[in-house]
Amino acid sequence: MSKTPIRLTVNGLPHEVAVEPRRTLADALRDDCGLTGTHLGCEHGVCGACTVLLDGEAVRACLHFAVQADSRAIRTVEGLAAPDGTLNPLQRAFWENHGLQCGFCTPGFLMLATWMLEQPGPVDEARLRHVLSSNLCRCTGYQNILTAVRAAAQELGKWAETAPA
Amino acid sequence: MNWTGRRLPRTEDPALLRGEGAFTADLAAGARAVRFLRSPFAAGRILSITAPDLPPGALLVTGADLEGVGTIRPELFRFNYRAIAQPVLPRERVHFVGQPVAAVVAATPEEAEDIAEAILLEIEPEEPVVTIDDALRPGAPILHAEAPGNTVVDGTIRHPDCQAAFARADRIVEFSLRSGRQNATPMEARAGLAAYDRATGRIRLTASCQMPHMLRTGIATLLGMAEADLQVVAPDVGGGFGQKMALFPEYPLLVWLARRHRGSFCWIEDRNENLIASAHSREQRHHLRAAFAADGTLLGLEADILANTGAFSCYPTTCGVEPLMALAEYPGPYRLPTYAARARALATHTCPAAPYRGVSRPVVTFGLERLMDRAAAALGIDPVELRRRNLVTEFPHVTPTGLTLDQASYVEALDRAAEAADIPGFRARQAAARRDGRYLGLGLAVFNERTGYGTPAFAARGMGIVPGYEVVDIAMTPAGDVEVRIGASPHGQGLRTTLAQLAADRLGLDPSRIRVIHGDTDRTPYGWGSFASRGAVIAGGATQLAADKLATRLRRAAARLLQAEPEAVTLRDGAAWAGEASIPLTEIARRVHQRSEQLSDLDGFNLAETAQYDPGGTFSNACHVAEVEVDAETGHVRVLRFLVVEDAGRLLNPLIADGQVHGGVAQGIANALLEEVLYAADGNPLTGSLADYLPPSAAEIPLIEIIHMETESPETLTGAKGLGEGGAIGAPAAIANAISDALAPFGVDIAELPATPARIRALIRNAR
Ligand code: FES
Numbered sequence: 001m002s003k004t005p006i007r008l009t010v011n012g013l014p015h016e017v018a019v020e021p022r023r024t025l026a027d028a029l030r031d032d033c034g035l036t037g038t039h040l041g042c043e044h045g046v047c048g049a050c051t052v053l054l055d056g057e058a059v060r061a062c063l064h065f066a067v068q069a070d071s072r073a074i075r076t077v078e079g080l081a082a083p084d085g086t087l088n089p090l091q092r093a094f095w096e097n098h099g100l101q102c103g104f105c106t107p108g109f110l111m112l113a114t115w116m117l118e119q120p121g122p123v124d125e126a127r128l129r130h131v132l133s134s135n136l137c138r139c140t141g142y143q144n145i146l147t148a149v150r151a152a153a154q155e156l157g158k159w160a161e162t163a164p165a
Numbered sequence: 166m167n168w169t170g171r172r173l174p175r176t177e178d179p180a181l182l183r184g185e186g187a188f189t190a191d192l193a194a195g196a197r198a199v200r201f202l203r204s205p206f207a208a209g210r211i212l213s214i215t216a217p218d219l220p221p222g223a224l225l226v227t228g229a230d231l232e233g234v235g236t237i238r239p240e241l242f243r244f245n246y247r248a249i250a251q252p253v254l255p256r257e258r259v260h261f262v263g264q265p266v267a268a269v270v271a272a273t274p275e276e277a278e279d280i281a282e283a284i285l286l287e288i289e290p291e292e293p294v295v296t297i298d299d300a301l302r303p304g305a306p307i308l309h310a311e312a313p314g315n316t317v318v319d320g321t322i323r324h325p326d327c328q329a330a331f332a333r334a335d336r337i338v339e340f341s342l343r344s345g346r347q348n349a350t351p352m353e354a355r356a357g358l359a360a361y362d363r364a365t366g367r368i369r370l371t372a373s374c375q376m377p378h379m380l381r382t383g384i385a386t387l388l389g390m391a392e393a394d395l396q397v398v399a400p401d402v403g404g405g406f407g408q409k410m411a412l413f414p415e416y417p418l419l420v421w422l423a424r425r426h427r428g429s430f431c432w433i434e435d436r437n438e439n440l441i442a443s444a445h446s447r448e449q450r451h452h453l454r455a456a457f458a459a460d461g462t463l464l465g466l467e468a469d470i471l472a473n474t475g476a477f478s479c480y481p482t483t484c485g486v487e488p489l490m491a492l493a494e495y496p497g498p499y500r501l502p503t504y505a506a507r508a509r510a511l512a513t514h515t516c517p518a519a520p521y522r523g524v525s526r527p528v529v530t531f532g533l534e535r536l537m538d539r540a541a542a543a544l545g546i547d548p549v550e551l552r553r554r555n556l557v558t559e560f561p562h563v564t565p566t567g568l569t570l571d572q573a574s575y576v577e578a579l580d581r582a583a584e585a586a587d588i589p590g591f592r593a594r595q596a597a598a599r600r601d602g603r604y605l606g607l608g609l610a611v612f613n614e615r616t617g618y619g620t621p622a623f624a625a626r627g628m629g630i631v632p633g634y635e636v637v638d639i640a641m642t643p644a645g646d647v648e649v650r651i652g653a654s655p656h657g658q659g660l661r662t663t664l665a666q667l668a669a670d671r672l673g674l675d676p677s678r679i680r681v682i683h684g685d686t687d688r689t690p691y692g693w694g695s696f697a698s699r700g701a702v703i704a705g706g707a708t709q710l711a712a713d714k715l716a717t718r719l720r721r722a723a724a725r726l727l728q729a730e731p732e733a734v735t736l737r738d739g740a741a742w743a744g745e746a747s748i749p750l751t752e753i754a755r756r757v758h759q760r761s762e763q764l765s766d767l768d769g770f771n772l773a774e775t776a777q778y779d780p781g782g783t784f785s786n787a788c789h790v791a792e793v794e795v796d797a798e799t800g801h802v803r804v805l806r807f808l809v810v811e812d813a814g815r816l817l818n819p820l821i822a823d824g825q826v827h828g829g830v831a832q833g834i835a836n837a838l839l840e841e842v843l844y845a846a847d848g849n850p851l852t853g854s855l856a857d858y859l860p861p862s863a864a865e866i867p868l869i870e871i872i873h874m875e876t877e878s879p880e881t882l883t884g885a886k887g888l889g890e891g892g893a894i895g896a897p898a899a900i901a902n903a904i905s906d907a908l909a910p911f912g913v914d915i916a917e918l919p920a921t922p923a924r925i926r927a928l929i930r931n932a933r
């Protein structure tokens with residue numbers, strides 16, 4: 001099958017790659033750009049392990065074709081920590097609150113939460129649970145993922161206390 | 166400084182959080198892609214497999230190519246087990262939809278898929294056996310000639326005085342229950358990468374597995390190759406929950422390819438394959454009959470246990486693992502004077518069964534705890550009180566199946582849970598809600614969890630391969646760091662952290678100086694893995710023993726260097742101390758290795774020790790409480806509150822322990838309400854995507870409250886009891902009891918899980 005040259009900007013760096021039209025964005029990131037932090041848990045849009053930010057929007061990289069991302073800006077889990085490896089506040093909150101066990105779903109949750117915390121306005125408990133219910137985790141029962149994102153939101157001044165339901 | 170017992174964040178995490186973890190698929194660059202062609206029929210005869218012209222470099226492998234390759238045929242020497250064999254690739258017949266029939270190799274996964282689609286697989290379908298009833302029907306097709314009546318295991322335990330107990334009973338409670346089939350659904354599906362090393366002729370199999378050493382032995386035996394020529398690596402593994410214990414046919418095929426074609430071959434399972442063709446669990450039916458005295462005393466129990474274990478027997482545990490665990494553990498935490506039970510594993514044309522977190526205990530607890538609630542209603546005794554009257558209170562206690570229950574807190578945990586649940590307050594809210602036409606319910610589940618059991622427990626089952634012990638090699642390097650090599654293979658349980666905490670305390674060293682090495686048969690001693698809630702107990706015990714031996718060596722060396730008695734030397738803060746005098750451990754390590762003329766007469770030239778640990782086992786215990794609201798119109802269940810009183814002995818790292826409970830409970834809630842593998846009557850799976858098979862999201866899982874009790878086990882070295890499975894064991898029963906309580910006005914009894922909205926609506930309709 002013939003390949004189309006495209007240009008992806010991933011975490012600020014340009015990647016010129018040639019892909020078959022049917023290649024997903026997830027496969028292009030993993031196999032053509034060598035960024036294997038974006039995981040594939042289902043390849044049919046349910047689990048969210050492949051969540052990345054495409055021009056600032058959280059998307060399922062398994063449901064996008066790489067060619068759709070041509071000339072657009074993508075952010076992946078590899079772009080979260082400082083170049084020296086220092087974790088950002090969200091990553092640190094996952095670490096301190098045991099928000100991961102096997103770690104397979106973690107990149108997807110980190111990118112989903114990154115998106116949520118970058119939206120205007122504060123996050124409250126209902127919004128937190130609603131947004132994070134987009135992705136699946138099989139290990140944690142979600143409790144410590146919610147705790148971690150709540151802690152990060154508080155640290156970043158993005159948390160709105162609501163009366164407990 | 167006491168490191169053990171602290172909520173220490175895990176050393177595993179930073180790499181995973183940066184997206185720098187190495188899961189099998191992340192390591193596949195450069196390997197050729199393997200795609201399995203899978204049977205579209207549940208039963209049938211293979212007539213032909215024809216490939217189109219293959220592009221250069223592509224390969225098609227069928228059963229006919231595997232001359233000399235053995236079959237997967239685990240053994241069990243008891244309970245009328247019939248050894249049945251699974252071919253790596255079949256030559257004559259297919260036995261379930263999804264069974265690998267051929268393998269296609271191409272440069273990329275896309276190309277391999279294209280070729281696989283063009284292959285003509287001619288199969289003459291035969292009549293399938295799909296359900297438990299199908300398998301038992303007289304005249305049903307027989308899957309394996311070795312197993313007449315499709316019965317692969319048929320075990321009984323029968324106490325002679327059981328009938329007399331029923332004759333004496335004031336009340337007999339009798340009912341049947343059913344558990345739907347489940348898939349453990351790790352978020353990373355299976356994956357394997359076999360790479361041939363031309364320089365050494367060795368193969369390295371990197372696989373998303375739970376038991377790398379067992380996999381290595383199994384594959385080497387199947388292929389008739391030297392085990393020394395095979396290295397198995399479990400890199401980062403994205404969850405397993407039991408599913409990844411088994412030796413699946415895909416892995417030996419990958420190694421076969423790598424040997425035959427002297428290259429690298431990679432198979433990354435997709436979600437559909439995982440859902441239909443990896444391993445399923447817990448499709449069971451139980452019939453229970455229990456005798457009670459008028460005061461609520463349980464006098465006797467009869468159980469008939471049937472498990473649909475699919476087309477083949479999983480290696481190494483065999484398909485006996487589900488029915489036989491139910492057979493042995495049905496008495497649970499209760500005093501049961503007499504017991505009679507039969508447990509069978511039935512072969513059907515469905516995906517083979519393998520252990521899944523808790524194995525049969527979620528179903529057993531569902532049965533036992535429904536029994537307690539039903540008996541309480543029948544006898545007019547409060548359900549908490551009925552349990553209290555029957556729970557074991559004196560330890561050690563020997564169950565009617567010969568298991569010894571060690572010190573535990575069955576009644577105390579129940580009382581703590583009942584108090585925390587505020588049952589009187591709940592009853593008031595429940596009554597008020599009912600007046601508004603809303604149905605609230607509260608359900609309890611008390612259970613014990615057999616954990617950390619070693620060789621004797623597995624040997625008692627008559628297994629051909631007896632897992633149990635763990636071996637730990639520990640060594641201090643010349644620079645003073647410590648390497649702990651373990652045969653176990655964690656995949657999310659945080660053992661790298663927990664074991665470093667244990668060793669740190671024994672060596673007086675900061676855990677950051679300790680590296681726990683696992684998941685690589687070249688770098689670790691032979692051992693079993695992480696399953697059956699055993700990591701903290703068995704690998705933990707072996708680590709503690711090994712660290713103690715190393716500490717003794719360090720103290721002896723320090724005594725020489727400090728001119729003190731070894732008994733007077735203590736290890737702390739990275740140094741050995743005798744009174745005010747001290748010497749850094751780094752200095753001792755350097756001298757042992759590099760100035761051996763000073764010390765080698767003591768203990769030789771290194772600081773390496775080995776320890777083995779093989780405990781008899783212990784029982785942790787818990788009480789789960791669920792509060793639900795059932796919408797009587799839609800049948801939808803919302804879990805409002807979930808409380809766990811957990812007693813897993815001494816907690817080595819409470820942060821990690823809580824995480825295990827949360828994850829287990831979430832799986833248990835899903836098993837109770839959402840997840841079920843379904844087959845059509847012709848044996849075609851209906852739940853082939855995550856839109857049909859429904860793991861829960863954060864929207865379905867409530868806040869989980871945990872209260873810990875710490876009854877230290879006298880039976881384990883660390884005082885810890887295992888707890889990896891408990892969450893999944895208690896939750897289904899607690900939810901089933903809560904729904905039954907909520908729908909008591911309709912006379913609804915939950916006897917089948919998952920309690921989906923459709924099932925609940927039907928129950929209400931029929932009750933009306
Ligand atoms: S892999 Fe994309 S949603 Fe599951």
Ligand code: FES
Pocket residue numbers: 099100101102103104105106136137138139140352403404657
């Ligand atoms: S941590 Fe394992 S799937 Fe989320």
